[in-house]
Each structure stands twice: as structure tokens, then as C-alpha cells.
Amino acid sequence: MMDAPEDVPSFKKFDYRVRLNKGTERKMMVEVFRRLAFFELVENYRYIGFGATTFADFILFHKELNITDMISIEKYSEYEKRCRFNQPFDCITIYPDDSNNVLPKIPWDKRVIAWLDYDGRLTDAVRQDVSYSVSRVKSGSMVIVTVCAEGYLSYRGETPAHATKRFRKRFEQESRLNLPKNYEGKDLQGIDMANTCRKLIEDYIRISLEDRNGISSQEKIMLYRPLTNFVYKDGAQMLTVGGLFYESKDDMIVRQCLFENLDFTSPGEGELYEIKMPIITPRERYYLDQKLPLGTYYDAINEFGLTQEEIDNYVCLYRFCPSYAEVGSI
Amino acid sequence: MMNKIDILTIKAYPTKNLFISILVRDISIRDAVSDLLDNSVDGALSVRTDGNYQGLWVKIEFNPENKTIVIQDNCGGIDSDVARKYAFQFGRPEGAETLKHSVGVFGIGMKRALFRLGNYFSVESIAKDSSFQMEVDVGKWKNDPVWNFKFNKVEENLPIEYPEKKRGTKITVTNLHKDVISLFEIPTEINSLIEELQREHLYSIAQGLKISFNGNRLEAQELRLLVSKYIKTAYWEELEGSIQVKIYAGISIKEEHGTNGGWYVFCNKRLVLGPDHTKLTGWGVSSPIRIPKYHSQYYHFRGYVLLDANDPLDLPWNTAKTGMDIDSPVYRFVLQKMIVLMRTVIDFLNQLHDEETAYTKEDTIKTPLKDSIKKAKNTPLGVIQQNEVYLSLEKFVYPERPKQAQLKPNQVVIKYAIPKSKFDLVREYYDIDDPADIGLETFNYFFKREIEK
Numbered sequence: 095m096m097d098a099p100e101d102v103p104s105f106k107k108f109d110y111r112v113r114l115n116k117g118t119e120r121k122m123m124v125e126v127f128r129r130l131a132f133f134e135l136v137e138n139y140r141y142i143g144f145g146a147t148t149f150a151d152f153i154l155f156h157k158e159l160n161i162t163d164m165i166s167i168e169k170y171s172e173y174e175k176r177c178r179f180n181q182p183f184d185c186i187t188i189y190p191d192d193s194n195n196v197l198p199k200i201p202w203d204k205r206v207i208a209w210l211d212y213d214g215r216l217t218d219a220v221r222q223d224v225s226y227s228v229s230r231v232k233s234g235s236m237v238i239v240t241v242c243a244e245g246y247l248s249y250r251g252e253t254p255a256h257a258t259k260r261f262r263k264r265f266e267q268e269s270r271l272n273l274p275k276n277y278e279g280k281d282l283q284g285i286d287m288a289n290t291c292r293k294l295i296e297d298y299i300r301i302s303l304e305d306r307n308g309i310s311s312q313e314k315i316m317l318y319r320p321l322t323n324f325v326y327k328d329g330a331q332m333l334t335v336g337g338l339f340y341e342s343k344d345d346m347i348v349r350q351c352l353f354e355n356l357d358f359t360s361p362g363e364g365e366l367y368e369i370k371m372p373i374i375t376p377r378e379r380y381y382l383d384q385k386l387p388l389g390t391y392y393d394a395i396n397e398f399g400l401t402q403e404e405i406d407n408y409v410c411l412y413r414f415c416p417s418y419a420e421v422g423s424i
Numbered sequence: 425m426m427n428k429i430d431i432l433t434i435k436a437y438p439t440k441n442l443f444i445s446i447l448v449r450d451i452s453i454r455d456a457v458s459d460l461l462d463n464s465v466d467g468a469l470s471v472r473t474d475g476n477y478q479g480l481w482v483k484i485e486f487n488p489e490n491k492t493i494v495i496q497d498n499c500g501g502i503d504s505d506v507a508r509k510y511a512f513q514f515g516r517p518e519g520a521e522t523l524k525h526s527v528g529v530f531g532i533g534m535k536r537a538l539f540r541l542g543n544y545f546s547v548e549s550i551a552k553d554s555s556f557q558m559e560v561d562v563g564k565w566k567n568d569p570v571w572n573f574k575f576n577k578v579e580e581n582l583p584i585e586y587p588e589k590k591r592g593t594k595i596t597v598t599n600l601h602k603d604v605i606s607l608f609e610i611p612t613e614i615n616s617l618i619e620e621l622q623r624e625h626l627y628s629i630a631q632g633l634k635i636s637f638n639g640n641r642l643e644a645q646e647l648r649l650l651v652s653k654y655i656k657t658a659y660w661e662e663l664e665g666s667i668q669v670k671i672y673a674g675i676s677i678k679e680e681h682g683t684n685g686g687w688y689v690f691c692n693k694r695l696v697l698g699p700d701h702t703k704l705t706g707w708g709v710s711s712p713i714r715i716p717k718y719h720s721q722y723y724h725f726r727g728y729v730l731l732d733a734n735d736p737l738d739l740p741w742n743t744a745k746t747g748m749d750i751d752s753p754v755y756r757f758v759l760q761k762m763i764v765l766m767r768t769v770i771d772f773l774n775q776l777h778d779e780e781t782a783y784t785k786e787d788t789i790k791t792p793l794k795d796s797i798k799k800a801k802n803t804p805l806g807v808i809q810q811n812e813v814y815l816s817l818e819k820f821v822y823p824e825r826p827k828q829a830q831l832k833p834n835q836v837v838i839k840y841a842i843p844k845s846k847f848d849l850v851r852e853y854y855d856i857d858d859p860a861d862i863g864l865e866t867f868n869y870f871f872k873r874e875i876e877k
Contacts, residue, residue, distance in 0.1 A: 198713060198767045202818070218710065225712035229760050302712050308757020309664040 115326035115369045117416035119334060120151055122358060122369070123238070124158045125414070126321055127207055129351040133234030133344070134205055137161055142200070142208040144193070147173070147180045151209060156183055161207075165189060167196045193223050202230040209336070211240040216291045218270040221298050228302040228318075231339050234347070238322050238336025239295055245287035245331065246279075254279055288325045288333040288366055295335045296320070313343035321359045326369035333366070357410070371411055372404035379408075379415070386412055440566045443514075448540040453607050454617050455746065456537035457484065458624060460495045460595060461635065462694070463534050465628050467499030467593065469693075477633035484637045486608050491600045493541060498592040501551035504580045507558075512573050543599040550591050554580035618642060627693040645684065647728055649674040651814040652800035656821035658765040667739070668732045669758055670809075673765040674820060675724040675773070677802060682723030687762065689729040689748060691739040697748050704750060706763040713767055721777050724797075725769055728805060729758060768820040775825050787837070796823045838863065 130136050137160040145152050145166030155161050162185040168177050171190035178188060189196040193210065208227050212220060220241060227237045246264065248257045257279030265273050265282055271294070281290045299318055307315050321337040340348055353359045361367040374382075378400065385391040391409065394400045408415070451459075464482040472480065482497040502511055514535060538545045539562060546559040556578040565573075607613050614637070622629065622642045629635060629644035636642065649657050649672065657674035679685070687705035688698035701707050701718035705727070708717040716722070731754070733739050740752035748755050775793060782788040808814045851857065854865055 194714065195771070198764070198771065222710060222713050226764075229712040229764060302760070304753075305712070305756040305760040308753035308755070308760075309662075309667050309669070310757075311665050314664070 112418055113328040114371045114373065114416065114418075115328050116332075117150075118369050118371045118411055118414045119324055119326060120154050121414035121416065122324075122356075122411075123151075123209070123322065124154060125356055126353070126359065127155070127159055127236070129353060129356075130205075130207075130234060130236070130338075132347045132350040133340075138204070139163070139235075140165065140204055140206045142167070142206055142210075144168070144209075144211050145177065145181075145186065145188070147176050149180065149182050149186070151211070152186055153182050155207075156185065163204075165196075165200055167191070167193045169193065192219075194219055197223055197226050197230075202232070205232050205234045207236045207238075209238045209240070211238075212242070214242055216241045216243070216269055216271070216294065221271060221295075224295060224298050225302040228299050228339065229306050233316065233339065233341040233344050235339050236321070236336060237299075237339065238334060240332055240334040241291060241295075242330050243288040243291045243325070243333035245283040245285070248279065248283065257283075285325065285331075285366075288331060289364075291333050292323060292335050292366060293364075313341065315342045316340070317342055319348060319353070321353055323361065323366050324358070324369050325366045369411065370407045371415055372400070372407050374400065374404065374408065376417075379412075382408055383412065440568075440571075444539050444562075444566065447514075447536045451536055451540050453540065453604055454620055456540040457493070457495075457617060458621060459533040459537035460484075461621060461625065463595075464495065464497035464499050464593065465625060465633065465694070467497060467501070468628065468633055471500040471588075471591075475631050475693075477628060477631045480632070481634040481636070484635070486614075486638055488605060488609055490598065491542070491605060492596060492598045493600065493604075494594065494596045496592065496594040498589065501555070501586075501591040501593050502547075502549040503551040504549075504554035504556045504575070504578050507547075507549065507556060507575075512558075538595070538597060540601075541604050542597040542601055545595065545597045547593065547595050549593040550586050552591065553582045553585050554578070555586070614638075624695050626688075626695050627690055631693075647688070647726075647805040648802045649676050649726055649728075649805060649808055649814075650724075650797060650800040651803050651808055652796065653813075654796050654821070654823045655800045656814055656816040657808055658768055658818060658820040659815045660761050660765060660818055665738075666733050666735055667754060668730075669761070670730040670732075671727070671758070671761055671765055672729075672805065672808070672815075673725075673727040673762070673769050675769060675797070675800075676726040678723040682718070682720060685723045685725050686718060687727040687729065687766075689731070689758075691731050691741045692733065692736055693730075696741050696746065704748065706759060706766055709763065712760060712763060715763060715767060715770060722770065722773050724773055724776075725766070727762060727766055727769075729762060731758065765818060765820070768818075772820055772822045775822075779825060786839070790826065792823050793825055838867070 127136055127139075130139065139159075139161055140163040141152070141155050141161045142165045143151050146168070149166065152164055152166060156164065164183075164186040166177070166181075166186050166188045168174060168188055168190045169192050174188065174190040177190070181188065189200070208231070210220070210223050210227070220239065224237065224239055231237060246261045248261075252260075259279075261279045261282040262273055262277065265271075273294075277290055280286060303316055303318060310316070316339055319338040319340065320335070322334055323336070324334040326332055326334075338348065338353075358367045358369075378394070378398065381398075382391050382394060382405070386409065391405060392402070394405055395402060448456075461482060461484070468477050468480045468482075469475075480497070480499050482495065482499065485494045485496075486492075487494075512535065538560075543562045544560070545562070546557070548557045549555060557576045558573060559576055560573060608617075618637050618640065621635065621637070622644055625633070625635060625642070626644045626647070629642055630646050634641060651657055651674070655675070657672050659670070659672050661668070661670040663669075676685075682701075684699050686699040686701045686707070689696055689700070689705065697704060703709055706715050709715050718725075731739055738754070740749040740755040740758075741747070742749055750756075750759075772793070776797075779788070779791055779793050783791050783794075803814065847859070847862070850862055850866065854862055856862055856865065
């Protein structure tokens, strides 16, 4: 009998291709990445990701953006063979090792889009990857982090003080991170857990930038522009935090990118954009699509019983909605 | 009748006594001697801007019987005008020009050192077209309300320049304080002073400056790194504003206790930190990436940081020049880069360790990493800096180690030797070349027939 590994990679648990909100998020990313072209042709960028066995992000970014310099970090080196077998294109280099070890080994000689898409929660290892990437990227690069940010559950009758103590302890033990004193139990529950994790990640980014900018002259000061701060659930609550790193001399370029035209890039100071693609049938979808982007689509409420929330969510994201169908082969 | 001003004015001048006691409080005797030496080294720098100090010397003589210390050099002397305007003023006047890349920063070093050591000092100096002599009886000076020093003799704007050989400075401190005499009467203390001076002025000594203490010539280990076609030093450099940063990380000879391993941080050529094995230089930190604590596995490590600034005040050192201001933006920035560079060397040293372990356990007979170290040459940093082939931007370069099949915890390795003639017969039978595969086949053959039910 084979020993089951202690923690099983999530590609063994889920089929990434059919996770609706995750799929939507990936397509939204494409839209953001396209705009980097004001810095340099996006096809000249390097993509760094965790491709696992499905390489869904690699396939999309290669096909949509023609990125041909791609690095996939595979933490579970025992699955190296499977990953290599599933490698969809020849332009992907697989590094079978922990991202903590791989990031210092790879070159950082050009602009990158690094999507550190973890299965697990925010931990000290994640913090290191973020800090390290931020310390190395060139102006015009993007660093994005996705972590599980499922909130903790309190039991019935648990006092807030007790929950604070219990949750803080659990968070610090699981993550091996120091949780600043101002975070209470409620900050580690529900959507607030995602907000807390976001603030922590932004702290790590800020600290790394402060170190990095130590002697930089005014025009070389590296700045961070948050762009992809999403929260969504295909199961557990996931948080994506990320954005653009650019030197202040490139401010004009950033303005040209007009990221603000993508609503979801700026949900408001300190807020997260919730990706909540409604589960609707193809027939319902075609109906709505015919009326978009400008028509009146709210008659669908009476016509066939969609709720206003479902319609609103669909309208915001319809361009990014993945299509799933059963097919005989890829 | 009383003047109105007098009623309103409170005199807040510090007494000289207070001033001196505050000035010398935090400075050790060793730091004081070191400060006086800095003065000479700055002189050397101003006469030899190319950094070649051949022919220049500094002599430090301590005489317990006469209770004197004499520091004499042939490093260009102090211009009388500089002495009048800057050198003997407390604190650096705002807008004062500094000697570029000097170690004298705060405008207090020399005076503070003189006060720290004794009660009477004299400075004689011969510069290009001026000379002066000055004597100060500290006891008398303290009681004089006027904040002046006076030249005993001065000549300037001389039509004929002094020959280079004659230029220099001689500082004599007499009537040494008791603690100074008793410290210098202990040979081990003198030894540690010499060691400290050697360490701090490593760079200048290596560049040819002859420094002696009571006739003992100070020596410095040269800054070296092992390099070859296959082993290249990780480097990084940047000129930002007034500060030039150069960082080199690599390996050198592994010594028994690893004392010389670690990081060396120089500010304007003076060693301010190192060899350091602590968090100050990244050992055991976790940001931006985890670095293990210093231990025997890393004794090979050498890192050199050269920080240079026209204005020494821009550099992140403390006033005693014995440590870094670790919270300064400059040092935070440098440290982040140091960690990025050292991480790639640590990776190599970890692999080297794995290779050694595998070799000791006889899992492998090949040691490409160890061999690459043997073949590398321990080369002076100066040579490496001039040869791009030995340098690699931000990343330490080393040979690839062939991948070993990784053992899972529930697996066992079997090894045995058999006569080649027998092996060849089995190889023919299986038509496989790799002995490991043949071993596996034969094991499975047995297992299927005798064990499996």
C-alpha cells in the first residue's frame, strides 16, 4: 500500500478547470495583464506560477497573451513526472521544489507576472515568497498572491474575549506569523479573515519595499499599486492580493494603462472585490448576453425567476464567465 | 547701574569640563587610538586618491615610562588653514567641505581621542605649503573661559613646497590618564588593540599602508574569494545619489572555527562590521527570505560590502565607527541585497553538505561540488573586481550536481560488489546496461518466486 502524503495537493482534490469563480478570476487577470503593454509588449514578460498538473493559468496566459517565458514551481516534487507529462506547451520550465527555494534560483532579469497561487492559508513561507519577490521585481512587474482565507468558526455561547484568544492562538500556530495585537477574534471570521490576511500581506509588501527603497533616488522609488484584490468561494473562501510594482519615474506609463477603467481593480480603499459568478444555465446566459452591455436585462427577474443579485453579479463579470461543457477529449 | 540685557540673560554656555566629560564618555581607549589612526588614514587617502598606499606609513609608539603616546605619519600633513577652520573645531561646521571618501565624519574624532587619552597634547604638522605646531595643556585649557586653541608656530603660503617625504603629522599625547597607562601595560590588551586596528584597517593595510605599533607591523589578511570558470562570485553594485554600494558574496577557504567566514562591511574602506555571523548581516533572518544561522556548514562563506560616499555623513555608521546604524534606510536596503546574494551561496553550501553526506554514506562516489572548490583559485577581491568572468550578477554560480534518486522514508538501498565476469553474464541475460536496474531485476526475480504468495 502506498503511504498517503501528509498534505495532498489540491489538484488531487479539485478539478481546477471547473471552478467557476477561479476561472472567472483568471480571465479577469488577462484583462489586467493586457494593459501592461504600455511598459513593454506583454509577450516579453515572464510568467511565474504554480501550474500543478492542469496548468490552467499557463494555458490561458500563453494563448491569450502569447507569453512564452514561463516558469512553473511544483512544490510536490514527487509529482514531477506527472506535471511534466501534463505540461501543455514547450515554453514552460518546471522547477520541482518549494517556492521558497525556487524563487531565489530563478533569474529576475526582466519584467514578470508572478502569481503565487497557494492552496493553503497565509503562512510565514508565503510571507517570505512575497517579500522576496517584491525585493527583486523590475518596474512594471506584477506580483499576485492567492491564499485560502476561510474564517474560523466560533462555537455557540463563546464569548468574544475567548474567541479572540482561541483564534489568535490558532492563527499564529498555523501560520507561524506574528499577528499584530490589534486583531481580534471577529477579524478572523468570515469575510474579515480575508481582510485581515490582505492587510498582513500588504504590510509585508510595504516592509519589503521600504528596505528596497533605502537609498533610491526619488525617481527610482518603487511603488505598489493594488489591482487584483479579490475574494471568492468555490468551496473555501479564497483571497487574492496583488498589483503592480513600478518606479515613480514610470508614473506616466501607469496612467496610460488606465487600470481604473476596469471596475474590479479599484473596489475602494481597503476593500475587496467579491467574485461571485451566479450559477445559471446556458439558456439564461444567452438571454442576458443578448441584452448586454446596454440593454434592459432586469425583466429576467419576472421572465424566468433570476434574482436581482444574480443578474447584477452576472452583468459585472459576464465577459469573464468561463464556459464549461462535457467534451470527449481536450 | 545694571544693564537690562544682563537681567534678562541666563548664561547657558557649557563648562568645558562638562563638555569634555560628555565627549569622552562613550569612547573606549581603543576607539581613541583608532580615531587617531583614522586621521592618518584619511591623510593617506587625500595624497593617494588611486588607493595605492605603497610608501606611506603610520607609527604608533606607546612609552609607559614617559607616559606618552606618539602617532606619527608621512601621509601629507594637515594644512594650517584646514586646522584653523575645521580640524580643531568641535563638530563639523555646516557647509564645511569634507575630504571625499574620508572616515572622519563627525568633526569630533581627533579631539575626543586626545581628551580621552591624556592631559597634554601637541600636534605638529607639515603640509604642502604650510606647517604648524600646537600644544594644549588640557588642565589649563579647561579653566580658560575662551573656546580657542592656539598655534605655537605657524607658517603658510610658502613659496617653496615641502618635499612629499617631509610632509606628515606627529601627534604626541603626554601625561596619559591612569586607565590608559594601566591598559597598555597589559600585553594581552595591546594584542587585542593591535588586532582591532588590523581588522578595522584591513583594507588600507592590504593597499600597502604600513602601520606599526611599538615597532610591530600590523598585518591584514587579504580579501579573497575562490573563483574559477565554474565558480563565480555573486555581485551587485549601484551608484545611487552620493552612495556607491558594491556587494560580493562567495566562498573562500574553510577554516577550523570559521572565524574569518561571514560578512565584512566597509564604510569608506574602513571595516565597520565583520567578520560578522549575526542577524546584523542576515544570518538567521527570515525576511525577505529565510537564511540559516551561521554554523560549520557555512564556514566557506565570505561576503564583502563596500559602501563609499563622498560625504561620510551619508554612510550608515555610528559615531564610534564601530557599528552600523541598522535602521538607516541605506543599511536596510543594503541588507536586503546582501540576503538575496548570500542565499544563492547558502544554496550551494547546502548542496555541498548533501554531497559530503552522500559521499560519507557511500551513496555516491562523485563529488563535483567539492572538486570544483579544489580547482578554484583563492583570488584577491581586487583581481576579481577587474575580471568579469569571475562575477555573476546577483547569483552565485556553481556546477550542477547530478540529481540523485530521492529515497522515500520507507525505502532501503541495497549495495553489493560482485565479480565483473558474473555481472556481464547477467547483463547479457537481461539486456540492460545499468547495474542499478539489473540489481532491481534480480531482486524482483527472487521476490516473486520465494516471497510473494
